[in-house]
Amino acid sequence: MALRLFNTMSSQIEEFRPLRDQEVRMYACGPTVYDYGHVGNFRTFVAVDLLRRFFRQSGYAVRHVMNITDVDDKIIRNAASDGVSVQQYTAKYEKAFLEDAAMIGIEEPMLVRATEHIPEMAVFVSKLVEKGFAYRSDDGSYYFRIAKFPQYGKLSKKDFSGMLDGARVDVDEYDKDSARDFALWKAPKPGEASWDTPIGPGRPGWHLECSVMSMEELGETFDLHAGGEDLVFPHHENEIAQSESLTGKPFARFWFHARFLLVEGEKMSKSLGNFFTLRDLVLKGHKPSSIRYLLTSVPYRSQLNFTFDGLKQAAVSVERLRNFRLRLSAGNFSPGATSQMQALAEQSVERMTGALDDDLNTAQAQAAIFEMVRQANAAFDTGGIKQDDVPPLLSALTKFDEIFAVLDDDDVPKMERVLDWAVSEGREKDISDELRAALQSGQLSDADIEKKIAEMQAARAARDFKASDAIRAELAEAGILVEITKDGIRWRRK
RNA sequence: GGCGCGGUACCCAAGUGGUAAGGGAGAGGUCUGCAAAACCUUUAUGCGUCGGUUCGAUUCCGACCCGCGCCUCCA
Numbered sequence: 001m002a003l004r005l006f007n008t009m010s011s012q013i014e015e016f017r018p019l020r021d022q023e024v025r026m027y028a029c030g031p032t033v034y035d036y037g038h039v040g041n042f043r044t045f046v047a048v049d050l051l052r053r054f055f056r057q058s059g060y061a062v063r064h065v066m067n068i069t070d071v072d073d074k075i076i077r078n079a080a081s082d083g084v085s086v087q088q089y090t091a092k093y094e095k096a097f098l099e100d101a102a103m104i105g106i107e108e109p110m111l112v113r114a115t116e117h118i119p120e121m122a123v124f125v126s127k128l129v130e131k132g133f134a135y136r137s138d139d140g141s142y143y144f145r146i147a148k149f150p151q152y153g154k155l156s157k158k159d160f161s162g163m164l165d166g167a168r169v170d171v172d173e174y175d176k177d178s179a180r181d182f183a184l185w186k187a188p189k190p191g192e193a194s195w196d197t198p199i200g201p202g203r204p205g206w207h208l209e210c211s212v213m214s215m216e217e218l219g220e221t222f223d224l225h226a227g228g229e230d231l232v233f234p235h236h237e238n239e240i241a242q243s244e245s246l247t248g249k250p251f252a253r254f255w256f257h258a259r260f261l262l263v264e265g266e267k268m269s270k271s272l273g274n275f276f277t278l279r280d281l282v283l284k285g286h287k288p289s290s291i292r293y294l295l296t297s298v299p300y301r302s303q304l305n306f307t308f309d310g311l312k313q314a315a316v317s318v319e320r321l322r323n324f325r326l327r328l329s330a331g332n333f334s335p336g337a338t339s340q341m342q343a344l345a346e347q348s349v350e351r352m353t354g355a356l357d358d359d360l361n362t363a364q365a366q367a368a369i370f371e372m373v374r375q376a377n378a379a380f381d382t383g384g385i386k387q388d389d390v391p392p393l394l395s396a397l398t399k400f401d402e403i404f405a406v407l408d409d410d411d412v413p414k415m416e417r418v419l420d421w422a423v424s425e426g427r428e429k430d431i432s433d434e435l436r437a438a439l440q441s442g443q444l445s446d447a448d449i450e451k452k453i454a455e456m457q458a459a460r461a462a463r464d465f466k467a468s469d470a471i472r473a474e475l476a477e478a479g480i481l482v483e484i485t486k487d488g489i490r491w492r493r494k
Numbered sequence: 495g496g497c498g499c500g501g502u503a504c505c506c507a508a509g510u511g512g513u514a515a516g517g518g519a520g521a522g523g524u525c526u527g528c529a530a531a532a533c534c535u536u537u538a539u540g541c542g543u544c545g546g547u548u549c550g551a552u553u554c555c556g557a558c559c560c561g562c563g564c565c566u567c568c569a
Contacts, residue, residue, distance in 0.1 A: 011498090029569080030569095031569080032567085032568095037569090038569085039569095040568080040569055041568095041569045042569080043569070044569040045569075047569095069567095072567070073567075074567085156497085156498095156564075156565080157497060157498080158496085158497070158564095158565070159496090159497095182567095183567095205567085206567045207567085227569070228568080228569030229499095229563070229564075229569075230563080230564070230567095230568055230569065231567095231568095231569075232564070233564060233565070234565090234566095234567075235567070238567095257569095258569070259499080259562095259563080259569095260562085260563065260568090260569070261569090262561095262562075265561090267562075267563090268568095269568095294506090297506075297507075297516095297517080298506080298507070298508095299507095299508085301499085302499090302500080302507090303499075303500070303561090303562060303563080304506095305506075305507095307505085307506080309505060309506080309518085309519095310505080310506055310518090312518080313505075313506065313517065313518040313519080314506090314517090314518090316517080316518060316519095317516095317517050317518070320517085320531095323531060323532085324532090326531095327531080327532080355508095361508075361509095363506095363507060363508050363509095363515085363516075363517095364508060364509085364515075364516080366508095366516065366517075367507095367508065367515050367516035367517080368515095368516085369516095370515095370516055370517065371515080371516070374516095374532095374533085377531090377532055377533065378532080378533055378534085380532075380533090381524095381525085381532060381533055382533090463527085465527060465528070468528095469527095469528070469529080472528095472529075472530095476529095481530070481531095482529090482530075483529085483530045483531055484526080484528090484529075484530075484531095485530090485531075485532095490530095490531090
């Protein structure tokens with residue numbers, strides 16, 4: 001079975017096939033680095049990451065390019081009010097973005113920056129002017145003439161045919177031929193950051209960078225272009241218009257858009273007080289793995305309701321999967337294999353892959369792995385797992401984690417970094433007791449813990465349960481959970 | 495107003511023209527010195543409302559109610 005993906009262009013689920021065998025070329029619209037990324041941003045980026053990972057698991061080499069928008073009106077304004085250069089300003093937030101992305105398991109794509117492609121953008125604009133698709137206004141700005149691109153609106157399913165002539169013209173935009181024409185190049189206003197180029201001084205319009213950089217890295221026609229649903233119009237529509245006008249060829253073949261999320265049932269907004277950056281959530285004590293799990297638990301085209309209750313539920317779910325893996329890796333099994341477990345592992349992988357093939361149905365993929373965990377756990381309890389059953393079961397789990405990336409327990413060091421950052425930013429007051437408690441377990445070294453466990457073992461051998469329980473309580477206090485199993489004492493950091 | 499998406503148990507949420515995945519939470523139980531983990535049982539004759547099509551609809555059609563998105567460089 002092959003991957004079937006919803007294509008915004010056709011509004012249908014289509015079978016995905018890259019243009020070149022075995023290689024997927026994809027471009028994702030990245031962040032405008034003017035602030036810390038919020039959960040909404042990361043829902044989209046995580047969805048794209050999942051897609052990229054699944055492409056790779058499906059056997060494709062993936063060339064994944066993402067832009068960093070490091071110049072726009074907001075950046076220029078904020079940098080000016082902070083009294084720093086645009087470069088200084090964006091460097092800080094780009095770094096923060098990349099740290100955050102890594103924190104929730106996003107594999108780093110090839111990064112391209114708008115400010116590093118100014119000359120190419122100027123060339124792009126001048127070619128559009130030559131071909132008659134763009135024009136220069138009196139102030140030195142350049143606009144794309146959408147009347148020259150009859151297919152304008154094909155992605156967002158908008159009909160502009162009736163609005164092109166005689167459309168109302170905003171007073172501010174008197175120099176555009178049509179109100180719908182969009183800026184390719186903006187002439188500088190006094191004091192604004194600007195670049196000197198053959199087409200005159202100024203800075204790129206927002207859409208230009210994506211066309212220029214995607215085609216430069218991936219070719220004039222590539223396989224897939226991704227972003228948040230808000231980008232369908234005008235951003236991606238404009239990219240198509242300017243790119244296809246220039247090349248005369250189809251731009252991206254698949255358009256992948258992630259739906260916005262709700263926070264506590266409402267649209268996220270600063271005024272509602274439900275606006276959270278990734279760092280805010282970690283400061284409240286939530287694990288990066290919980291956040292990633294919650295973000296992936298609802299298929300990318302559905303509206304996800306991101307709640308704190310959901311975050312807690314996600315943490316427990318991840319815990320369950322991690323426990324299962326621990327159980328398998330640490331257990332003692334008798335030699336041999338069972339047809340039941342062999343079949344279970346195989347079927348689970350099939351179900352999981354089948355679900356992801358179906359337009360990335362992550363909810364069903366998760367259901368498949370949990371079904372396996374339940375059945376295997378039940379078998380475990382009755383000795384129904386043999387030595388040779390363990391590798392296929394673990395491998396199914398690994399296959400799951402190649403996509404979802406939540407099983408490795410590296411939450412504590414990641415959270416520590418956020419705590420350090422908060423301290424360095426003078427935001428100690430935002431560090432919750434929950435976060436401090438979650439980091440407790442990082443205080444003791446493995447050796448310290450092992451020593452305590454050995455003491456516990458000795459006490460238990462002497463049937464001194466009181467002493468043993470005291471040690472267990474002490475460790476629990478330090479964030480270490482001790483479990484006594486038939487295979488010995490096991491511990492883990494909470 | 496134009497275009498589009500959705501309303502499934504206490505919460506999150508998948509899904510199908512033939513009688514409701516999975517996770518969390520709750521309750522009861524098994525195991526255990528006690529915990530933890532795990533397992534078992536249990537929690538929607540019901541899938542926004544009202545009609546229609548059909549042998550049969552949660553799934554198709556229509557109307558209505560509610561929520562959400564894009565149409566203003568917000569992922």
